[in-house]
Amino acid sequence: MGVQASMSISLLYRGELWGLIACHHYNAPRYIDYQARQSIKLISQLLSTVLEIRKEDEETAYTAQLNTYEQALHQQMQDDWDVVQGLTKHPITFLDLTTATGAALLFEGKLHLLGDTPSSNEVMGIIEWIHSTTTESVFQTDQLPNLYAPAEEFRTKAAGLLLLVLSRQMNEYLLWFKPEQIQEVAWGGNPEKPVVMNPQGEIRLSPRQSFDKWTQLVRNKAQPWQPMEVTQALKLREDLLQVVAQKANQIRALNEQLRFSNEELEAFSYTVTHELRSPLSSIKRYTEIYQDDYGAQLDESAKAIFDKISKASDRMSMLIRTIMQYSKVGSGGLTLKVLPMRELLNQLREELLAGEANRDLTIDIGATPNLEGDQTMVIQVFSNLLSNAVKYSRLVPQARVSVQGNQRGQEVIYSVSDNGIGIDMKQVGKVFELFQRLDSASSYEGYGVGLAIVKRIMNRHQGKVWFETFPHQITTFYVSFPTHTS
Amino acid sequence: MLDILYIEDNSDEADIFRRLMGLMTPSPSYLILPSGSQAIDYLLQQGSYQGQSPRLPNLVLIDLKLPGHSGFEVIQQVRASSRTRYLPLVVYSSSENPKDMRRAYDLGANAYLIKPESYHQVSAMMQQAVDFWLKQSRSYVP
Numbered sequence: 001m002g003v004q005a006s007m008s009i010s011l012l013y014r015g016e017l018w019g020l021i022a023c024h025h026y027n028a029p030r031y032i033d034y035q036a037r038q039s040i041k042l043i044s045q046l047l048s049t050v051l052e053i054r055k056e057d058e059e060t061a062y063t064a065q066l067n068t069y070e071q072a073l074h075q076q077m078q079d080d081w082d083v084v085q086g087l088t089k090h091p092i093t094f095l096d097l098t099t100a101t102g103a104a105l106l107f108e109g110k111l112h113l114l115g116d117t118p119s120s121n122e123v124m125g126i127i128e129w130i131h132s133t134t135t136e137s138v139f140q141t142d143q144l145p146n147l148y149a150p151a152e153e154f155r156t157k158a159a160g161l162l163l164l165v166l167s168r169q170m171n172e173y174l175l176w177f178k179p180e181q182i183q184e185v186a187w188g189g190n191p192e193k194p195v196v197m198n199p200q201g202e203i204r205l206s207p208r209q210s211f212d213k214w215t216q217l218v219r220n221k222a223q224p225w226q227p228m229e230v231t232q233a234l235k236l237r238e239d240l241l242q243v244v245a246q247k248a249n250q251i252r253a254l255n256e257q258l259r260f261s262n263e264e265l266e267a268f269s270y271t272v273t274h275e276l277r278s279p280l281s282s283i284k285r286y287t288e289i290y291q292d293d294y295g296a297q298l299d300e301s302a303k304a305i306f307d308k309i310s311k312a313s314d315r316m317s318m319l320i321r322t323i324m325q326y327s328k329v330g331s332g333g334l335t336l337k338v339l340p341m342r343e344l345l346n347q348l349r350e351e352l353l354a355g356e357a358n359r360d361l362t363i364d365i366g367a368t369p370n371l372e373g374d375q376t377m378v379i380q381v382f383s384n385l386l387s388n389a390v391k392y393s394r395l396v397p398q399a400r401v402s403v404q405g406n407q408r409g410q411e412v413i414y415s416v417s418d419n420g421i422g423i424d425m426k427q428v429g430k431v432f433e434l435f436q437r438l439d440s441a442s443s444y445e446g447y448g449v450g451l452a453i454v455k456r457i458m459n460r461h462q463g464k465v466w467f468e469t470f471p472h473q474i475t476t477f478y479v480s481f482p483t484h485t486s
Numbered sequence: 487m488l489d490i491l492y493i494e495d496n497s498d499e500a501d502i503f504r505r506l507m508g509l510m511t512p513s514p515s516y517l518i519l520p521s522g523s524q525a526i527d528y529l530l531q532q533g534s535y536q537g538q539s540p541r542l543p544n545l546v547l548i549d550l551k552l553p554g555h556s557g558f559e560v561i562q563q564v565r566a567s568s569r570t571r572y573l574p575l576v577v578y579s580s581s582e583n584p585k586d587m588r589r590a591y592d593l594g595a596n597a598y599l600i601k602p603e604s605y606h607q608v609s610a611m612m613q614q615a616v617d618f619w620l621k622q623s624r625s626y627v628p
Contacts, residue, residue: 277580277603282498285605289505292605317603 005030009044013051021047059228066232069096074239081247083240088112097236098229100176102157107172117177118154125150127173130163139163140230142178145220152220155180160222162230164237166244174237176229178222262330269327276320284313322449325380326434329456334374336484341368341414344375345403348383352390360397361390366404371412371481377457378481384450385416385477391444392475393420411463413480422471431467440471454479489514489620491543493525493560494578495552502605506612514616517543522555526563529570542573544623545616550579550586558593565594574619 005025011018021044032040069092077086084107087094095103095114102117106127111120118126129148130139142160145151151158160178287309291298298306342365349363363386371378386401393399396419405414421440423431430436432455437448454477458465462482469475490507494500500518507516519525525548527533528540546564550557557577564570577590580601587598599615602608 278496278498281580281601281603284603285498285502285608288605289502 002026004028007032007040009040011044011051012048013055018048018051063228066097066228070232070235070239073097073236077240077243081243083107083243084110084112086243087240088114094174094236095176097232098162098176099223099226100160100162100178100229102177104175104177105173106175107166109171115177116157116179118157122150122154122158123175126158126161126163126175127171130165130173131168131171135168137165138230138234139165140225142222142224143220144222145180155220159220160225162225162233164233166237166240174233174240176233178225180220181222265327265330269324272320272323277317280313280317280320284310284317287313319447322447322453326449326453326456329377329380329453329460334377334460336372336374338370338372339375339378341370341405344379345382348379348386352386356390359394359399361393361399362401363390364400364402366402367406368403369405369407369412371405371414372484373461373481374457377460381454381457381479382414382416384454385479388450388477389416389418389420389475391420391446392422392441393418394444396420396472407483411480411482413478415476415478417474417476419472419474422469422473422475423467424471425469432465487515488517488541488543490516490545490547490616491525491528492516492518492578493520493522493546493548493552493557494518495520495549499549499601502608503612506609507616509609510613510616514620520553522552522557522560524554525560526555529560529564529573530567531569542570544574545619546573546575547578547615548575550577550581550590558589561590561593561595574623576615576619 003024003026005028007023009021009023011020072090072092073087073094076090076092077083080086080089084105087105093103093114094105100115102113102115104114104117104123105112106123111123113120113123117123126144126148129150140162141147144159144161145155156179158177159180162176164174166172166174287306291303291306295303345365345368349365353361353363382403386403389401390399393401399419401416401418403414403416405412424438424440427438430438432451433448434452435448436452437446455465458479458481464480465478467475467477492500492503494503500520503516503518507513517528519528523533525546527535529542529546531537531539548557548560552560555563557579561575561577564573564575574596575594576597576599577595578599578601579586579590581587582600590598597615597619599611602611
């Protein structure tokens, strides 16, 4: 370049070299006298002071900005009542909380990536490594590849890592990434240019040489994490855990309410059984006693009246029983086990056929894949579906009922079909409602409870129930039980 | 001599029981007490029955839902006293709850009968049970 004289003026920031002013003279060597050097020194000191003030202002402004972002994120989590949505689905995300260029949130078993990050698998690898190497709840480094060799592969995205443990037990983490610093710098010259020795065999101090040394130093390194970034990240973790705890408390409170209303319901059904059933029994029994003792003296119309009293009390006692049955399905625990479906269905079939000896009725049982459920409740489901099928095909000369099971993916689906009267699709909304009966069913005995119970049981099994109907041809009810892969 | 102590607060149940006992031949002797507390006092010779040495029955028939001490408490106290430890004790209740049944047996009940709704069924069950337990009790010589 033909430089004949050079002078550099250091710019200090908090006692460290921050930068320099380089002066070159091209025409000839040049001497700068002491006085001039003194004034230049003054300029450098002035510049350094201004620099400190400006940097401090910048820092204050930056801290204030981060504070605003952090508060916004907190507000978003509160408003959305959802950690993931609050942190990732608004213009301000948790990536804005630091100078990081990428961020990840592993929460409730799902990984959410923001910005420029390693791949999902790589992030999970980092988390696994952290999980097995440290029990600290905060982990930060500006040279991840030097600690964790696989990070070499993605050092352009994550040479710096700030990781916060939300819950080790639940495997929940917040991560921020910074790229290797070398990737960010725009070089003033060609770093490949070799250092030249002069003819005397001396190596002169030159910027090129120090440049080479510097690249060695920053390999695998990112900008270090600033204290204020870590502070904000920690604050965010507190807010996040608070939201999680509030949600947990809300769920606990709801559970408590639920438990309370279940207990109330149980107390209620006990009262119903005892307090209503015993006077009803009295009515029933004294009617029988009256008929026993004075039946001979009664004429036909008096006998018919007593018959009506008996029937009404029978009906009422059946209603009380079905209410109890329905409420019992809602309370109490489920005992899930794999059920021998063929055996259970054959037994139900025998019982039903025994009660219908005088009709042309066949009940076919096809494939019967086993399913997992509460035995009493599952029997109830099939008992209700089958007895409906048998009941509503009563007027068909050749009644055909069939049961067919089918394992499909994550569910076991059973169908119960009959060729009976079917369901008027205009009244489809009533089918699974308690005490609702369809017009077409009014001439058949029943209380409108069976399918309501089926629905309730299927809900409790996290299953489904639906039907399709071609009246007087074929009507099929389907129940689907989830398979528990444990 | 007392054949049956029936502990029952429902007067209709008591009435039907009296009627059924009257129909049996020979008619068993019986006493009906309307509360658990009275039954405990009677069987353990305490309270208003203290010093009276009331006759011990050959069979205790007991409802579960009673005012004061429940049927369960009566069973427990009867089984805890050496005087009444081996009394035949039969629960007669409208509860079909398996928890109640389990609890009654755990406390030492000998049998558990569910009250039928129909008079004819009550009649058949009661006559059979009384017949069976009185025979058992009479053949047992301590």
